[in-house]
Amino acid sequence: MGKIFKFVLLFAFLSFVFSCAPKPTELEEKRIQNSQYYYKIGLSYLNSGNIAQAIYYLNKAYEIDPEDPDILNALGIAYTNVKEYSRAKEFFLRSIEILPDKPETYTNLGVLLAQEGNYEQALWYLEKAIENPNYRNKEKALYNIAVIYRKMGNLPKFEEALKRTISYNPYFMNAYITLGNHYILQKRYTDAYDIFSKAINAGLVNPYIYLGLAKAYYYLGEYEKARYFFQKAKKVAGDDMFVKQEAVKFIDIVDRKIVEKREKEIKKQESKKRITPGRVVRKSLPETVKGTRGIISEVEEKEKSTVMERKSEKSEAEETRQEEPKKEIKEEKKVVKKTTPEVPKKVIKPKIRFYVQVGVFSDEKSAMDVYEKLKNLGLEPKIKKRNIDGTRYYFVIIGYFKSYLEASRFYRKKLKPEGFKGIVKFVRK
Template sequence: MKKLIIPIFIFAFAVFLSGCATKPLSKEEKVQNSKYYYKIGLSYLNSGNIAQAIYYLNKAYEIDPKDPDILNALGIAYTNVKEYSRAKEFFLKSIEILPDKAETYTNLGVLLAQEGNYEQAIWYFEKALENPEYRNKEKALYNMAIVYRKMGNLPKFEESLKKTISYNPYFINAYITLGNYYILQKRYLDAYNIFTKAINAGLVNPYIYFGLGKAYYYLGEYEKSRYFLQKAKKIIGDDLFLKQEVVRYISMVDKKIVEQKEKDIQSNEFKESVIIPEDSKKVEIEKEIKEKKPVVIPKETKKAERAVSEEKKEYKTTTEKVESKVDEVKIARKTTPETPKKVVKPKIRFYIQVGVFSEKQSAMKLSDRLKKLGFEPEIRERNIDGTKYYFVIIGYFKSYLEASRFFRKNLKPEGFKGIVKFVRK
């Protein structure tokens, strides 16, 4: 039985092999197969399954070792597992085959930055940016900014992030990184401006709301700070670290709001304490009585005695008149009903903040532009942390709705950005 089974098994296997060998793949089939494996590898790479990505990308590389896309993808995959020498090899092969592929220069720059070769990394980022056909320049600029920060070149770091946002106004990480940098530098108005710009671009992100909440907190706008912190808290999700930070800031803001209210109450109590009491007339009359005490004159002559006598008479008459006035005041207080005191509440006036600048010249420039269009702007100075800032405002309005309508109808069509704020007058 064994002699019969073995030959059958070998025959079947041989037929399978010979069947495969007799049908070689054409060039088109090879390209199709390499692209097929490349797409599978790329999907695994994007989902974070690096092992499977490397497996399928290598299968694509075996079929077509000169495809720059496959080489670039393998470089990314090996960079993710920190096999930098192999990754660099694939990136350089890709550049050699296709020197105009800007993405490969950016990816190689990221690899070099991770190795700590910052100068070389900057060089490759700049090479990528030189390509006029590069559609994702914001990626090179953002990575360049991170490298400049590691090098300690903060002006270049800030400049690169601003360029990143200019090339792609929806690049969320650039807003977050730049805004948080401004907060660390205590440039709270700059932080407010960059986070507001992100929100105006339609970006919804807990880190952006959190950043704007922090900016408002340090600017002393505690109610607005709490509003954006609460918005961040609602959409945080599973980010526990961010949730702890947001809750911590909400607690700080609540404390400041309570302190402000206590100060307002104390201020109102002080104002009430300086109101003249109702029986002040009696006090004034009693004071007048004390001032009318008789002057003691030595009894040396009859002339002096007569003067004393006349003074006593005058004192007695004055006293009777004063007592009569006191009685009149008492009767008036009994007969006249007391009217409740009116508490004067501060009026709230709304205005539109069109711009905030650290230089007066910039504020004047915006103000002149508004005046040419027929508006009546004001420039208000405010000192924050020892630095002067210039606020360009238009107002005042009786309600938030009135101010908001004015902005939408008159300022927004002219391309101005603004925010409705209020002040107690």
């Protein structure tokens, strides 16, 4: 009886265990859920740039599900970032083997092969990705094709690939910047202007686009417009010191060019004013043949005849004046006074004054140190304070001078030999 009771209890326990055991499909679902959980964590670390953590969690996902093409692709990207190309290549190839219709993996493998220097193979995989009609980001593959052609030295295909990139995605910023800068290096400034203008018209706001357009304007001789876009590039540069330094450097050059241009215009206007209207400049006649005398040109004959006419008119006027009474003469004088044209008032234009900017400082102490050094040399410097983008700057200057040339000579003779670096600028006073 006891044995029968024990057997019944054991049977009941086994029934309970087997009834609670999950089905095979449930285990599979749980396994996939776990792999996806680790994959998502690994992907977030990969996107944030923490590659070590990304590799750790992606490998955990790979251990659970080694046949998932997305996990394999992500591991390939992670190992590419740490330059473990052989391992990365294995994961990419395995992913393509499992899912040959995934264009993103072809692009990633193409990028890896390009980094290794296998350009022909890289181009094959990237073109394969573009051929896929389901590929939504063809511009990424095309941009990488452009980069490879530039490394290969094939500039026509490099340019063509960038144009195709922009045609597929008119908001792909890097394509505009790379193509525009290429045009500037090739001295194709009108093409550079066109491509950077197209980027701005597409609504793209980027310091490198503003900088590129400003350079295009500068090389085309449009200095006022160039200055405007150099200022915009500097304003939106943020922490990008390269853009800020380039913008500041070119703003100083542009200022000089604007001054030089205006000085030339002023000189041109002054030279025009010196030539009085109605003045006839007599040209020297060609030499006549030796032995001929009394030969007078038609011009001289005309001049003589007009002089004779004036003399006869003068004599007739004198005769009539003697006969007329004095009152009439006074009345004539009054009429002459009334008909005299009014002299136009002189318009006072603002004067341009030039000065030498010795330095710009974000702290007053540094500006004062330079100021004192200049004072010790017997010079008369000034410190001008100005707020730029919410930051106060201190400008150490010496001036003012009547012309750019005078200011430039002062800098070369007085400041440069003492080791001071300066630049000539101007202001309207």
